[in-house]
Amino acid sequence: MVELRELCRTYQIGDQVIEAVRDVSLAVEGGEFVSIIGHSGSGKSTLLSMIGGLARPTSGTVLIEGEDIWSRDDAFRSDFRNARIGFIFQFASLIPTLNAIENVALPRTFGSRRRRAADEEEAIMLLEKVGLGERLFSYPNELSGGQQRRVAIARALINRPALLLADEPTGDLDEETEAEVMELLLSSCREFKAAFLMVTHNRAISEGASKVVRLKGGELQ
């Protein structure tokens, strides 16, 4: 499903070259839940962004469903992200001017599968699934942190992705909400048979992962 080969990313700040990710090779099977743990600055988010086609690796290869995404052009990667990858970020990643339904249906705006009525129906179905059937028309500023995260999960699932990438998805949530969100993520991945890659510094939420890999100084331990 996902194969990383000697993935590297370096930054240059002035004369100093910083190796954020160094020679990471990893394989993730379809439907598998892999947790990447490490301290802040260990390169977890950078690694996830390279896997998701958001940040170009300095070297190495990212193969998703056999496709070397970094050998293709930006338009291909955009379409690929839209169709095959779902993202859940650490921050409240909703568009403030759109209500819950519109936020969830937003990825359909960019894809080739757009059918407004059907998209909205599907968005409603997903929002009901994540327990927000009563807040369909609420705007992000009318939702709690946990509810916003649920909307983001519904949005990540709308195109039935093969790969779900989550970057500290419960970072700013209380313990109870954290457990609910994690449960929701795992059940959704099982239902959609999606591979799930999550980066976190919280070892506790990695329970249930089929594989836990630790990143330190940009290297897999």
Place this chain on the structure above:
Amino acid sequence: MFGLALRNLQRKPFRTYALALAVAIAIGAVFATATIMWGVERSLGQGFSKFGADALVVPKGAVVNIKSALLTGEPSTFYMKGEYASQIRALAGVAKVTPQIFLTTAAGSHCIVGNAFLVGFDPKTDFTVMPWLYQKQDREFGGGDVIVGGNNNYQVGDVVYFYGETFTVFGKLDRTGLGLYDNAIFLHIDKAYDLIDSSKKYADVPSMGFARGDVSTLLVQIGGTAKANLIRFAIAKNPDVRVVTAGNIVTSVRQNLTALFTGTVALTAVLILGNVLMISAIFSTIVNERKKELGLLRAIGARRLSIFSLVFSESVMLTTFGGLIGLGLGLILLRIFARSIGFHLESLNIPFLWPPVFHIVLLGAGSILFAVLMGALGSVYPAIAGSRFEPYDAIRAGE
């Protein structure tokens, strides 16, 4: 994507309305200026198309005077020999030639019409005065008659008095847009020559400065198939005369009016340029403000072109909205300034004709297009910049 752009505009209403108002002011100025300039051109064109003469022959050195006399009706006197008329008439292609002689009323008690511009014309050969008769007495024009221009207050049948003689107002001309024809008093050319003798009766009246048979200008009409330029060149071979065409008078007026409007046009251009730069600066700020959001859109599948379209369409929507307000503002401006501009043109003796409604609609559409272009030009740079963010960097903006 358009829906998202529209929602973005609603996000900060003050900023949106302030920007739209700035665009509206510029577009209002563009629309009002363009409409007025078109109206002036139309007014001029109409006046000269009815003038009838293709060329005026004047004494060498009197070109500026004739233009001023024709356009403003400012009394001007200059003379040449009348025999040139027969020479010009003999040229192949010349259809009609008619003389006119210019004189002014004298100051003092001998003339009661004030500082009037008197024009002697020959009713037998005339083709530029009589066709403009709007009201007239039901008889032939005679030596004791005058015809007054459309701007005069005299009415048909009134009596006017100059050089110790009384004249009856035989008729009144329609307004022509030419100062000479609108302001002057026309009398029979033979009577004009007689006034030389009348003026000599008064010691305080200066000599007229011309002799019987002299003329101020010869108005020439060229036959339909004749080559106008060749005839003009043939006439101009006479070193003592100059040929003035209606066309170059229009050009001269246009140049004067262009000078009149240059300030407005320059101000408008500065406004537009300022608006484009302002839009560019504000949208650059907006793009940076929303960097995280743009990164997020990229993450969920927006192509670079989609991000470009989002910023671009937001800007174009805003300026189009501003343009529509600007049209309303322009119409109000036109209403407010119509009278003042009308009075100004009145003082130049140029009647102001509004462009036809269809043309005003066209100008309105053009102004809106201008607004669209302002939005497009202003947003190109920020839209490109926004579309070039690396998604990961954009998402992490502010961290």
